[in-house]
Amino acid sequence: MSEAVRIDPETGLKVFKTRAAKASEKIAGKGYSVVTDQKLRELPQMPAGATFNAEEQAKYRAFKEARAGAADYMAMEGNFKKYLDDVYSEPPIPREALTDECEILVVGGGFGGLLLWHKLNEAGFTDVRFCEKGGDVGGTWYWNRYPGIACDVESYSYLPLLEETGYIPSMKFASGFEILEHCQRMAEKFGFYDHCLFHTTVEATTWDEESGRWIVETDRGDKMRARFVILANGILTTPKLARIPGMETFKGESFHTSRWNYNIDLTGKRVGIIGTGATAVQAIPELAKVVGDLYVFQRTPSSIDVRDQRETSREERETWSKEPGWARARRERFARISEVRAAVLANDDYLAGKVKDFKERKQYDRQLTPEERMQKQLDSSFRLMEQIRARVDAIVKDPKTAAALKPYYPYGCKRPTFHDEYLPTFNLPHVHLVDTAPRGVNEINERGVVHDGVEYPLDVLIYATGFQWMGTSTFQRIKGRGGRTLTEKWQTEGTRTFLGLHTSGFPNLFIVTGPQGGGGSFNFTDVIYAHADYLIWMMQTMRERGAGVVDVRKEPEDRYAEHCREVDIATAPLRDCISYYNGEGKAAPGSLAYYGGRQWDRFRTEAQSSLEPYVFGTDAN
Numbered sequence: 001m002s003e004a005v006r007i008d009p010e011t012g013l014k015v016f017k018t019r020a021a022k023a024s025e026k027i028a029g030k031g032y033s034v035v036t037d038q039k040l041r042e043l044p045q046m047p048a049g050a051t052f053n054a055e056e057q058a059k060y061r062a063f064k065e066a067r068a069g070a071a072d073y074m075a076m077e078g079n080f081k082k083y084l085d086d087v088y089s090e091p092p093i094p095r096e097a098l099t100d101e102c103e104i105l106v107v108g109g110g111f112g113g114l115l116l117w118h119k120l121n122e123a124g125f126t127d128v129r130f131c132e133k134g135g136d137v138g139g140t141w142y143w144n145r146y147p148g149i150a151c152d153v154e155s156y157s158y159l160p161l162l163e164e165t166g167y168i169p170s171m172k173f174a175s176g177f178e179i180l181e182h183c184q185r186m187a188e189k190f191g192f193y194d195h196c197l198f199h200t201t202v203e204a205t206t207w208d209e210e211s212g213r214w215i216v217e218t219d220r221g222d223k224m225r226a227r228f229v230i231l232a233n234g235i236l237t238t239p240k241l242a243r244i245p246g247m248e249t250f251k252g253e254s255f256h257t258s259r260w261n262y263n264i265d266l267t268g269k270r271v272g273i274i275g276t277g278a279t280a281v282q283a284i285p286e287l288a289k290v291v292g293d294l295y296v297f298q299r300t301p302s303s304i305d306v307r308d309q310r311e312t313s314r315e316e317r318e319t320w321s322k323e324p325g326w327a328r329a330r331r332e333r334f335a336r337i338s339e340v341r342a343a344v345l346a347n348d349d350y351l352a353g354k355v356k357d358f359k360e361r362k363q364y365d366r367q368l369t370p371e372e373r374m375q376k377q378l379d380s381s382f383r384l385m386e387q388i389r390a391r392v393d394a395i396v397k398d399p400k401t402a403a404a405l406k407p408y409y410p411y412g413c414k415r416p417t418f419h420d421e422y423l424p425t426f427n428l429p430h431v432h433l434v435d436t437a438p439r440g441v442n443e444i445n446e447r448g449v450v451h452d453g454v455e456y457p458l459d460v461l462i463y464a465t466g467f468q469w470m471g472t473s474t475f476q477r478i479k480g481r482g483g484r485t486l487t488e489k490w491q492t493e494g495t496r497t498f499l500g501l502h503t504s505g506f507p508n509l510f511i512v513t514g515p516q517g518g519g520g521s522f523n524f525t526d527v528i529y530a531h532a533d534y535l536i537w538m539m540q541t542m543r544e545r546g547a548g549v550v551d552v553r554k555e556p557e558d559r560y561a562e563h564c565r566e567v568d569i570a571t572a573p574l575r576d577c578i579s580y581y582n583g584e585g586k587a588a589p590g591s592l593a594y595y596g597g598r599q600w601d602r603f604r605t606e607a608q609s610s611l612e613p614y615v616f617g618t619d620a621n
């Protein structure tokens with residue numbers, strides 16, 4: 001047996017030592033700065049008389065229609081496979097292939113895996129093994145280490161297990177580097193590292209009916225058996241590239257934001273960045289501080305709301321360190337906020353429990369119809385977007401650049417972003433916005449990017465072109481009952497799950513935070529907590545009943561899928577734009593994210609009390 005794998009004489013379980021060392025100390029950075037200029041920290045007043053009238057609606061429609069069909073992405077294969085290399089860790093720790101059995105195998109060592117381990121361990125499930133593609137824990141926060149990275153949900157509600165680790169984040173919106181350290185803290189404190197196989201990618205997961213086990217094969221030659229498989233490998237995991245003719249001919253350096261190459265010194269260089277989503281919005285202000293010239297190739301502007309970053313105050317530290325349950329209480333209050341913007345701006349007085357609500361509630365003398373409620377939501381979204389557009393005019397000096405930076409779609413339809421330095425960056429003489437609307441960059445040559453007949457020579461080209469949403473390639477490699485893959489099932493029947501966690505025909509397989517997986521607020525961590533609690537309940541229930549296998553019945557699954565479809569359709573006007581959330585406008589309603597709010601809880605509690613959706617089987621072994 002290698003040093004990487006040993007047997008614990010007390011438990012008889014295998015203990016792993018496969019965490020890879022950090023590749024270089026150059027991999028370091030910070031997130032949002034504290035900005036003192038008050039003008040940059042608040043939105044301008046609402047423009048007087050702003051209404052979402054027919055003219056404005058037509059403008060939104062034209063903005064959307066011009067972009068329809070423009071999105072064209074490709075996987076990182078062939079020449080582009082190198083973009084997937086792990087640039088953050090030393091090479092994998094050598095170890096023998098494993099062919100043994102464990103009770104629970106979890107795919108992913110990010111927030112999901114870390115929290116699951118803590119909860120499973122506490123509940124007495126210790127025969128748990130994790131497979132993680134990266135060289136260390138962190139998931140999203142392992143792979144995304146671009147300059148400027150930070151969370152956009154306040155860190156006191158977003159970082160898991162704060163009380164359990166005794167940690168208080170340094171900033172209201174912690175940097176990704178601080179979050180990664182917190183992941184390492186959680187892993188160290190709760191013994192996660194002993195259970196994780198790093199640099200190990202699951203390549204096939206096949207249900208064996210006879211033994212009632214999953215057979216899990218990896219790129220390290222493992223062929224392990226597990227009673228349960230939990231997919232905790234994230235919702236924006238697989239990076240993608242815009243497909244642009246000539247991209248393979250570019251002779252300069254290039255990389256995707258999720259594999260930031262700190263070996264390339266950007267100081268004084270001509271750097272281009274394609275894309276202006278949440279990643280680029282955070283990276284661009286930091287890039288502008290070091291590069292010689294920065295070319296930002298934008299197809300669709302993001303909405304740039306205020307960030308208002310601040311340090312954690314001394315008073316907060318003192319109060320929280322004496323207040324058991326502070327983080328849980330805060331997270332629970334956060335979860336009660338049902339409006340995106342109110343949630344992300346995170347009113348401190350409300351979250352600290354000092355005031356009862358985060359806003360004054362309007363009282364209506366009668367109950368509004370669903371149509372009236374929708375109209376009110378669209379109107380307030382429009383007014384907020386008007387403020388966001390007015391902010392661009394107030395900050396960006398060049399009128400042509402300002403016009404290009406204004407988004408025309410409902411708030412939150414594309415991922416809202418927050419920054420107090422992004423817009424001022426476009427006033428710098430060495431920062432150039434190249435507006436490629438509405439079709440995007442469509443030519444790259446060996447020297448750089450070409451757009452509208454103008455060549456932009458570059459030393460370095462950065463793809464900030466995002467990730468596959470709700471669709472990891474894992475789904476193609478999971479074979480359930482009858483040898484059918486999950487992808488095949490969903491392609492033929494439409495996405496069908498129960499609570500987003502189970503899918504019929506795939507017994508003992510649980511998907512954490514996947515398609516149709518509700519259970520929380522805008523705080524992703526909240527969803528993970530809800531899913532982890534549910535899974536612990538399920539496994540305990542099975543233990544109590546002496547069940548070895550659980551599947552879900554078709555009828556409750558169909559009912560739940562129909563519910564997902566209906567709420568998606570009912571709320572669709574709020575997301576009427578081209579966005580990865582709706583599969584660039586092409587996804588079947590209800591097949592991706594979940595928009596049913598707390599109704600997920602109702603489905604869950606009903607199922608837990610009746611057990612009607614489940615089919616329990618005895619252990620084949």
Ligand code: NAP
Pocket residue numbers: 067071072149150151152153236242243244257274275276277278279280282297298299300415436439440441442464465466467580
């Ligand atoms: P993204 O939002 O998918 O952005 C991709 C960008 O590439 C878009 O601006 C897209 O434009 C652009 N693009 C694609 N093809 C193009 C072309 N041919 N020419 C020009 N532009 C092109 O990806 P992301 O910014 O990496 O963010 C992904 C998600 O990760 C976020 O939405 C968020 O959920 C998460 N994230 C979170 C944080 C945080 O919590 N702080 C930070 C970063 C990322 P179109 O809009 O026109 O398609």
